[in-house]
Amino acid sequence: MALLSAQELGKRFGARWLFRRVEFDLEIGDSLLLTGANGSGKSTLLRVLAGLISPSEGKVGRPEHIGYAALDQSLYPALSAAEHLTWAAEQRGIEPNIDLWMERTGLTDRKQVVGTYSTGMRGRLKLALAFQAAPSLVLLDEPSVALDEGGIGLLTELLAEQKGRGAMVIATNNQEDLRFGTAKLELGT
Amino acid sequence: MSSSPSCQNQSKADLRSRSSLLAWFATALTAGHTVYAFLIPPTVAFRDNDLARIIAWHLPCAWITTILVLAMGFFGVRALFKPSVRDFARLEATTELAVLFAAMTLLTGILFSRVQWGAFWQWDPRQTSFLFLFFLMAAALALRAGFGDSEKRDQVSAAYAAALTLPALFLIFVFPRLPQVQSFHPKQAGFDSVYWLAITGGLVAYGLWTQVLLVRRIALGVAERTPKSHKEDENDDSNRGNRTSDPVVRPVSL
């Protein structure tokens, strides 16, 4: 049974098809890289796979709960990292493990609100929120952008854990990220 | 199991010919209704008995609007919880026609108000409730126009239509009957059978038009929402990729 399956997937805006007839199945241990030029539809395909937007044709099969982190995704500027993690854990019905995640992400100031975070710090918190519930499927859009050495280390660590637990899809154009994938799907060719 | 292209073409042709036949019938009936409504003797229940014949258009429009509003709610609920291209198209068609018929009801009602009650607008509860109903449905069109993504547009429209049922039922059936409001509309209209025939004839004629327009608009809506086959798209410049050689996009192992 595939963790994530895409059948004849297509998305159009008006008369223009962004992508069409995308097909794949992902199982435990699979890591799919979505690549392609700017505007080729990587982020849109990722959003379709996450269920944030509906496909114009085709079907997506995925687990009910997923981890998702994207470059254009925002966090609540008035809340702290600890409050984000607590809220997410309460919504998902899991233990928040705040101390563990604060330590792993290096976001040690519990009172600092996200509005005062740098882009890289927000990137780390997004990763923590995506992986906090140990989901069987994780979808990441340009995860390494704006991350420093420590952030890349955290990402590498989380992706290695995910490989043993489930599947992942990473939309990226960063050559460094190619090492995370077991397969590549190029859009816009 | 989908039918073959030749069978689909045949059924489309059948649908077109049935729809054309119905349109001709509706045209004839509308002409007959119009002539009949002008020829019947004036009723005696109104201030201007001769001009009261506008009721022969006003009431059928109001009834058809009510049916279309209820249909909107029905298709909205269905499309929201069990999405299908056909139900989205049905919802779009019923919404557009409901706005049209509500506007016609308001217009004929305003004229009736002027000749019978002395002013174009009286804040009569039924007049008011139809104005609100018109705005409710016009808002549905505005909502549709707010979304560029067609799938999102359909989902939001379905959600709105599903919820619209609550205020619509209140406006149509409860509000005009509240003890606090007083209506100019007669509790029991003194129409004779000749007049009722004109009203019923209008209902059938405009009901047929509604059916004709619905069938055609739904067919168009389904066509708009159904992606062209990949073969049909080969000459479409807006497409991406070279699908003639390998139309399916699959990952490659690293």
Add this chain to the structure above:
Amino acid sequence: MAPPNSNWARSIASALRKEWSAEIRARHGFFSATLFGLLTVVAVSLAGYYNQPSGEFAALLLVLAVLFSVTVSVPRVFLAEDELGTMDTLRVIADPYAAYVGKVLYSLASNALQSILLTILFIVFAKPEISNYGYVIAGPISFSLAVASGVAFCSALVLGATNRWTLALVVSLPVCLPLVFLGVAGIAVGFGVGAPSTGNGMIAIQVLASIAWLALGTIVAGQLWRLDRSP
């Protein structure tokens, strides 16, 4: 759908807490909305500059002030998700039904409070003749609850749309207009027009309308906010 081991009440409480924390730390939004409501009261109270408004007219003015205040303050609670770009985070993480209820409950509480403030200010400015303070207070509160839950649903629909602020108002007002008649009839009793039984009935209907909108909105908006599942 809520995760299997989560508790719905806990999810709602958590959603409400998130709304409260976000609002209390970014107070300018709440204060702007309240200020708009107060300005509306002052504007409609100008009607009493020349003459003391009659009972029904005073009730209508107060209802309009509450209506405009609610139609500005409630969409803000929802559209803030769009403006901040946090809607994806909310949909991926939260139970959509609980998230919606959390936002509506916050809106109901803040608007009930706002309606009390507006009523006090209206009494000071417009100087209507009051025969029963109970209806003058309970009327606007019940009206604001009914309107706020309807506007909340409409605001949840327009997330992601172009011109979403205008659209929120355009979609909300037709939903709320029928309630104006109930609101006026309920409040007018406090200004000496109508029997107490009418006032009680109108207030009860508005509270029921609020509950109905909350239930309907939760089912419909929750369905819309949940992650798409292809058939």
